[in-house]
Structures are given as C-alpha cells and as structure tokens.
Amino acid sequence: MAADEPLVLGIETSCDETGVGIVRGTTLLADAVASSVDEHARFGGVVPEVASRAHLEAMVPTVHRALKDAGVTMADIDAIAVTSGPGLAGALLVGVAAAKGYAMALDKPVYGVNHLAAHVCVDQLEHGRLPEPCMALLVSGGHSSLLLVPDVTSDVRPLGSTIDDAAGEAFDKVARVLGLGFPGGPIIDRAARDGDADAIAFPRGLTGPRDAAYDFSFSGLKTAVARWVEARERAGHPVPVADVAASFQEAVVDVLTRKAIRACRENGVEHLLLGGGVAANSRLRALAAERCEAAGVSLRVPRPKLCTDNGAMVAALGAEMVWRDRAPSMLDIPADSSMPVTVTQA
Amino acid sequence: MLLLAFDTATPAVTVALHDGSRVVSGCTQIDARRHGELLVPGIVTALADAGRDRAELSDIAVGVGPGPYTGLRVGLMTARALGDALGIPVHGVCTLDALAYATGRTADQGPFVAATDARRKEVYWARYADARTRLEGPGVDRAADIADGVAGLPAFGAGAALYAESFASVAGPEHVDAAALAELAVERLKNGGEFLPPEPLYLRRPDAKVPANYKPVTPN
Numbered sequence: 001m002a003a004d005e006p007l008v009l010g011i012e013t014s015c016d017e018t019g020v021g022i023v024r025g026t027t028l029l030a031d032a033v034a035s036s037v038d039e040h041a042r043f044g045g046v047v048p049e050v051a052s053r054a055h056l057e058a059m060v061p062t063v064h065r066a067l068k069d070a071g072v073t074m075a076d077i078d079a080i081a082v083t084s085g086p087g088l089a090g091a092l093l094v095g096v097a098a099a100k101g102y103a104m105a106l107d108k109p110v111y112g113v114n115h116l117a118a119h120v121c122v123d124q125l126e127h128g129r130l131p132e133p134c135m136a137l138l139v140s141g142g143h144s145s146l147l148l149v150p151d152v153t154s155d156v157r158p159l160g161s162t163i164d165d166a167a168g169e170a171f172d173k174v175a176r177v178l179g180l181g182f183p184g185g186p187i188i189d190r191a192a193r194d195g196d197a198d199a200i201a202f203p204r205g206l207t208g209p210r211d212a213a214y215d216f217s218f219s220g221l222k223t224a225v226a227r228w229v230e231a232r233e234r235a236g237h238p239v240p241v242a243d244v245a246a247s248f249q250e251a252v253v254d255v256l257t258r259k260a261i262r263a264c265r266e267n268g269v270e271h272l273l274l275g276g277g278v279a280a281n282s283r284l285r286a287l288a289a290e291r292c293e294a295a296g297v298s299l300r301v302p303r304p305k306l307c308t309d310n311g312a313m314v315a316a317l318g319a320e321m322v323w324r325d326r327a328p329s330m331l332d333i334p335a336d337s338s339m340p341v342t343v344t345q346a
Numbered sequence: 347m348l349l350l351a352f353d354t355a356t357p358a359v360t361v362a363l364h365d366g367s368r369v370v371s372g373c374t375q376i377d378a379r380r381h382g383e384l385l386v387p388g389i390v391t392a393l394a395d396a397g398r399d400r401a402e403l404s405d406i407a408v409g410v411g412p413g414p415y416t417g418l419r420v421g422l423m424t425a426r427a428l429g430d431a432l433g434i435p436v437h438g439v440c441t442l443d444a445l446a447y448a449t450g451r452t453a454d455q456g457p458f459v460a461a462t463d464a465r466r467k468e469v470y471w472a473r474y475a476d477a478r479t480r481l482e483g484p485g486v487d488r489a490a491d492i493a494d495g496v497a498g499l500p501a502f503g504a505g506a507a508l509y510a511e512s513f514a515s516v517a518g519p520e521h522v523d524a525a526a527l528a529e530l531a532v533e534r535l536k537n538g539g540e541f542l543p544p545e546p547l548y549l550r551r552p553d554a555k556v557p558a559n560y561k562p563v564t565p566n
Contacts, residue, residue, distance in 0.1 A: 042556050043554050043555075043556060043557065044557050047552060049415065049552035049553060049554065050554060052415065052416070052419060053419075053546075053548070053552065056419050056422060056423055056426075056546070059423060059427070060426050060430050063430070074431055089416070090416045090419070093382045093416060093419065093420060094419055094420075094423050096382055097382055097385070097386075097419070097420045097423035097427070098423050098424075098427045099427075100385075100386040100424065100427075101423065101424040101427025101431070102430075102431050104386055104389065104390065104400065104428065105427065105428045105430075106431050107400070177560070179560075223563055226562070226564075227563060227564050230562050230563065230564045231564070331386045331387050331390065332384070332386070332387045333383070334380070334382060334383050335382055
C-alpha cells in the first residue's frame, strides 16, 4: 500500500444495510456494516421506511466503528464517497445527507457514485486493479444485470438485465413458498446442499433461440416452483424441500452463467466478474468457475461479505475516481433512486 | 458563540446563523421535494454571507419535527454528521416550538395552536400558552378530530391554513424559519432551557403490514 494513495471513506444505504468502508487505493482497511434485515423479516421483504429509520440511527456509530477498525482518524480522510443511486429513495437520502455533512465539515470532496459500478469495483480490494474491459454479472435482490465494463469509473455498458424479478427476489419468493423464512438466498443455498439439482426440471427463462440473449426472467420460474409445490401438497405428498431448493437454484444459476459466458464470448471479453448478494451463493460460484474454465475465461469473485451491500465497495470506487483525477460531485447532488448504470458518478 | 440552525420538517429548507447576539445570515428555500439537494448548499451560503468559517461553529440547533419523514431525516442526518465531524453539540428543537416562537405571542393574547401539514389529511399540531410555552402536543390528527378546546383556537402555520374551517382564525408564518429556531435555541442555551435529543419526532409507525398467510398461485 502506497502512502500517497487516497484514503477514502465510503457510505452505502441503498437498501437495508448501513455500510461504511474505508480503503486506501485498492487496499481494504475497514468494512463496517449494520443491517436492519431482522426488522424486515416478519414482513417478508425490505420495508423502505423501516430501512430509512434504521440508517439514521446506525450511521454515526457505523462511521466510528469503521474509523476504529481502519486505525485512522476523521482528519486523515481524503475524500468521502456515497451511493447516490440506484436504490430505495428514502434510504439513499440518509446516506447522501451523511456524506455531504461529513464532507462539508471536514472540507473534503464528495463523490456520489453508482451502486452497481461499486459492486464491480469492490473486486479491486481482493484481486487488484480490474482488467479492462471486463464483463460483470451483478445479481442481487434488486438487480440482475450483465455489464460490459471498459472503465468502471466512467464507462459501464448494460448488455442485459431482468425483465421482471431480480434473481435474489426469486430466492426470497421460493423460500416463502417452501416456508423457509427471509431472506431466501442463504436459506435456499443451505437447503439445496442436501438436494438433487436434477430432481425437477424447472424452466429456464428467456433461453429460446429468439429470446433476448442477455436479458433474464425469473418470474415464470418462481410461479413454476409454487405450482409444483402446491400440486404435491394437494395430492397429499410430502414436499421434498431440499430437491425443490436445489432444482430451483440450479435453474437460476444455469441461466445466469450460460448467458454470462455467452456475453464474454460474443464480445471478446476474457474476464468475468461476479457481484451482488446472489454472488454469495455457493452453487453460482461453483458453476461459474466450472464454465469459465471450460470457456477459457478468467473468473473474479470477491469474498461473500464483499458481494453483499457494503461501504467498502463505495469507497473502492471513490478511491479509483480520486486516483484517476475525476472531478468530485457537487454538494447539491440528489439521491437518484433510478440512476442509470451508465451514469457512474452523480 | 456561533450557532448554526436549520429545519427540514416542512416544505421550507431553512438555515440561519446566530452569533450569540443576533441572527447574522440565513437562507430559506421552499421546495418540499428537494431537502437533500438544498440543505448543505444553504448552509454553505449562510456561512459565506456572514463571512464565517464552518470551523468557527460552536453549536447546531436542528428542528426534530414532527414532519414528513424523508425530508425530516435529511436535517437530522446532516446535523448529526456535522456535529460528529466538528465535535460540537447538536440541540434538538421541536419544529412547532420554532413556529410558535415566530408568532411572538404573549399570554395576554390567549392560547393558540401551531400546525404543519402532516399529509394524509392530517396535521402535526401543538397547543401553546405563549410563544415560548407548549401546553400540549406535539400530536398528529385530522384537524376536524382535534378536541374542541384546541381546534377552536387561533392557529398558525400551513397545517392550519389547509384546514381553516377547524380553527377560530388562521395566520402566518406559514412555515418555520430557521431564524426563529436560532433565536429560540440561543435563548434556551443562555437560560439553561432544555433541548430534545437529535431524534426525529415521527409520531407514526412505519406503514408496513405483515403479509397474510401464503396465497397459492394455483386456483383451487
């Protein structure tokens, strides 16, 4: 770590995690996260107002935890980065207000950055600077996108995305069908370990010859799982939970990896990067590794804790912008709930 | 003393700076949808207009509502971040108290109500004996449902103007002004008056329903 690399504090509040990370250049120093997930569980999904209230309460303590973990003081910080979109409007606004407040008080520049680009950039903290270009498969509860990334600070090109549910949303809904709880991702992953992924042939959405090559659809799959489970129950048979979980999960990760590899091949890109909460799924990581190897594509996957929402990824992107001499954002930037992925900085 | 006051609990994004003897600058913009964009630039403007630096600030006074949540949180988060980074205290003041203070009313003029728009056909309100003395509230109710003793009083603020038929009379100021908030806060600091913690007065629980039991996708 070079001492002249920028020390950046990153703030993330786009959904239910209050994340504050600190990085120096591409070196991770702190990754403090306070989650309100337990408060949302009984509602079966994230409640925006509950998340926004939790962000306000968690912010200052989380900033201090990050500073302590990094062993730095506020005065050492060179710049503040914050997720300015996309995400839940009220939740984003808390993070943006905090970032501007700290930036103004410390007289440091603020960078309002794109949440999706931050999910891509976080891998720099583990595997060094990103190859250019790289292909990114971002899958979470709110997003499922294939992105061609020539420059994560300024040039991110969407190739395709989900036309209905995000992949993580499908995990949540199937977990509900199976009565397993919320959030569905880790629960399905665990349940699927004892199941047979070939037990039930669930549909692979948008994989026909005339379907959009890089778009995804998980809504039909979710309904197919519900119908299958309900038919079993009505016939008076027990539901083989592990087999349903494994077969559903396989249908999701099969389509995700197949399309990601195809995107790499058709665009002549040699590096695939996984990001987003669903990239913490063990089967997605394993199948992506297998298929990348067969296709001669190098795979980069951050550790699970950096795949889910966190402040370190925001700090990583902010640090890269500082490093590349990008101009900071203005103090009047809005929180933009529908910030396009092509807009890397507000 | 250099006290920075601001409030985002009403459509006004309002900032003022008080040097201990008077309000030295201020910046108020009315835009219910852009609190997050306008507040910090407003603070920068107020400091610049007074020729003062943020490092000179000794206190922050922030309106803690009640008010619509999204805008309200902008003020509180900004106040907490500034207070934390500058190492100065953050004093919470009920937004309705600042509105009442701005009326300048004395006890001789009789009790009155300060009310702001709570949306959903309701008002945030409190009852006062004079400009400095709150007797009841803050609460959130339909103007028509507030007990007769309250609703029959003269009322101040945009919440009263919206439901003028429920009050004896309606007058300005319409929104809270940070200048009044600053003066009230300085007065309380000098007299050892009490402040609220910088916590939002939401007065309502989040809108969220626990979902009903699992609904099958296949019809029976």
